[in-house]
Amino acid sequence: MSAPFPKAADRGLACCRTCGKVSPVALGHCPRCGTSLHLRKPASLEGTVALMIAAGALYIPSHLLPIMTTVEIGVVTHHTIIGGMMTFWETGAYPIAIVIFTASILIPFLRIAALSWLCAAASGKMHPSPEALGRVYLVTELLGRWSMIDIFVVGIMVSVVQLGNYMAVTPGPGALAFAGVVVLTMFAAMRFEPRLLWDRLDEMNTEAAPASPTTIES
Amino acid sequence: MKKGFSKTWRAMLSWPRPPGGPHYSACHFCDTLHQSFPVEEGTAARCIRCGALLYQNRPASLARASAFSLAALLMMVLVHMFPFLTMDAAMMRRNLTLTGAATALIDENAPILGVSIILFTIVTPLLLAGGMIYVCLPLMFGRMAPGAFTAAKWMYLSEPWNMVEVFLLGVLVSLLKLAKVADVHFGIGFWAFAGVMLCMAAAVAGIDREELWDRLEVAQR
Numbered sequence: 001m002s003a004p005f006p007k008a009a010d011r012g013l014a015c016c017r018t019c020g021k022v023s024p025v026a027l028g029h030c031p032r033c034g035t036s037l038h039l040r041k042p043a044s045l046e047g048t049v050a051l052m053i054a055a056g057a058l059y060i061p062s063h064l065l066p067i068m069t070t071v072e073i074g075v076v077t078h079h080t081i082i083g084g085m086m087t088f089w090e091t092g093a094y095p096i097a098i099v100i101f102t103a104s105i106l107i108p109f110l111r112i113a114a115l116s117w118l119c120a121a122a123s124g125k126m127h128p129s130p131e132a133l134g135r136v137y138l139v140t141e142l143l144g145r146w147s148m149i150d151i152f153v154v155g156i157m158v159s160v161v162q163l164g165n166y167m168a169v170t171p172g173p174g175a176l177a178f179a180g181v182v183v184l185t186m187f188a189a190m191r192f193e194p195r196l197l198w199d200r201l202d203e204m205n206t207e208a209a210p211a212s213p214t215t216i217e218s
Numbered sequence: 219m220k221k222g223f224s225k226t227w228r229a230m231l232s233w234p235r236p237p238g239g240p241h242y243s244a245c246h247f248c249d250t251l252h253q254s255f256p257v258e259e260g261t262a263a264r265c266i267r268c269g270a271l272l273y274q275n276r277p278a279s280l281a282r283a284s285a286f287s288l289a290a291l292l293m294m295v296l297v298h299m300f301p302f303l304t305m306d307a308a309m310m311r312r313n314l315t316l317t318g319a320a321t322a323l324i325d326e327n328a329p330i331l332g333v334s335i336i337l338f339t340i341v342t343p344l345l346l347a348g349g350m351i352y353v354c355l356p357l358m359f360g361r362m363a364p365g366a367f368t369a370a371k372w373m374y375l376s377e378p379w380n381m382v383e384v385f386l387l388g389v390l391v392s393l394l395k396l397a398k399v400a401d402v403h404f405g406i407g408f409w410a411f412a413g414v415m416l417c418m419a420a421a422v423a424g425i426d427r428e429e430l431w432d433r434l435e436v437a438q439r
Contacts (some may be wrong), residue, residue, distance in 0.1 A: 004409065005248075005250045005266065005267045006250065006251045007250060007251060008242070008244035008249050008250075008251040009219070009249055011251065013242065013244065013251065014244075015243070015244035015246065015249070017373075018371050018375075019370075019427070019428075019431035020243065020273075020373060020427060020428045020431065022241075022242040022243060022244050022251070032365070032431060032434075033367055033370075033371060033431065033436055035371070050315050060369060063387070066438075075263065084395075085365065087392075089337050092396075092399075095395050096390075096391055099387070099391065100391065103387075129384055130247070130248065131268060134247050134248075134268060134270070137247075141378075145378070145379075145381050145384055146384055147387075148384050149340065149384050149387050149388045150388075151334065151335070151375065152333060152335065152339075152381075152384060152385050152388030152389075153244050153320075153324050153388045153391050153392050153395070154323075154331070155319040155320065155322065155331065155332070155335050155387060155388075156302075156303075156314055156389060156392040157392055157395065157396075158317050158319070158322045158323055158326055158328075159312075159314055159318045159319040159321075159322035159323075160303060160305050160312045160313075160314050160392070160396065161305075161312070161407065163308045163310055163416055164308075164310070166307075166308040167308070167399070170327075171323055171326055171327075171328040171331060175331055176330060176331060177330065178335055179330070181370070182399075183334075186379075190378070192400065194246070194247045194248075195246075195247065195248060195249040198247070198248040198249060199249075211433075
């Protein structure tokens with residue numbers, strides 16, 4: 001059974017990742033904007049997995065180490081992301097606690113989980129269901145930036161709360177680790193090639209239904 | 219295209235096709251090859267296989283993109299002139315600005331975080347709005363600004379790193395944190411930054427990526 005949908009890659013055509021022009025991959029560079037042409041992003045799976053492992057490794061210290069330290073009349077307090085969220089929850093600020101929980105704990109974790117799932121599917125270790133996974137990929141790409149909120153909060157607090165001996169805030173090492181998680185997962189999501197999912201699906205379909213002699217080439 | 223049309227007149231028309239063809243577009247998700255046809259203004263072309271958006275024809279695209287990015291640039295000036303928050307505590311008044319937040323982090327031995335704030339909230343919005351107006355305004359008159367291809371490339375590269383709306387939510391969270399210990403007010407900077415966010419979203423959504431590149435290709439000749 002031949003694939004009913006023509007693929008650009010099967011005809012040696014590549015879609016420029018900058019300007020979207022479809023041109024023969026043999027040209028090497030897009031004739032319109034000069035970006036290098038590839039049928040698929042080169043080494044996309046390896047790159048995604050490597051960036052993801054790095055992000056996963058930073059995820060743990062980002063939650064264990066303090067993201068900021070307050071000195072209030074000589075009393076030093078270390079704040080972690082989870083601690084800050086718990087304070088909001090205990091004081092009854094539920095919406096803001098939920099926002100922080102979603103942006104800094106849930107989203108980075110879900111992104112790493114989703115990308116592992118996508119990589120497993122794209123490398124053929126799981127059944128690829130590209131419609132659903134494509135949606136997962138889109139959401140992963142859209143939500144990534146929101147995790148940066150904690151870094152911005154640290155920056156704002158450090159800048160505003162400088163009240164001499166009365167109260168001062170300094171950034172902690174957890175903030176740097178967390179910024180690393182956010183930036184690395186963003187790069188990992190950009191590196192991933194969703195077309196691989198469809199390639200895998202087509203491969204599986206051709207394996208399942210070997211070409212019969214009556215098949216008409218379209 | 220009829221001969222004798224001036225370049226300016228041609229630029230007013232909706233979405234010119236670059237000469238040559240047939241034109242193709244490939245789906246970014248499933249790589250299905252489509253022959254691309256012009257679609258009516260206000261409508262979009264979707265992939266026949268996975269339904270992802272291929273391209274859309276936005277009405278008054280160049281005018282909208284340049285107008286909204288100009289508005290965003292003007293409001294960016296306000297953002298840097300007025301504070302986001304003003305806090306009164308312990309007989310002191312502290313103001314929050316974007317550069318203030320970044321320099322505070324750099325001073326407190328977190329230079330990477332400070333630089334990332336500068337990159338994500340000052341440099342990328344500037345690249346995006348500035349690049350958009352630099353590319354689109356001359357295109358309205360059928361001309362191509364020098365280096366417009368490079369500008370467009372950098373503009374689309376910086377797009378995912380634009381975190382204006384995330385910073386705004388960060389200001390709200392900090393406001394709630396600080397409200398317990400001090401007297402905090404919103405400043406003009408906050409509202410101007412919200413305006414920047416809306417205008418940038420409208421400018422980016424105002425013109426399709428394929429349309430912008432097609433227009434650049436037409437103007438180049």
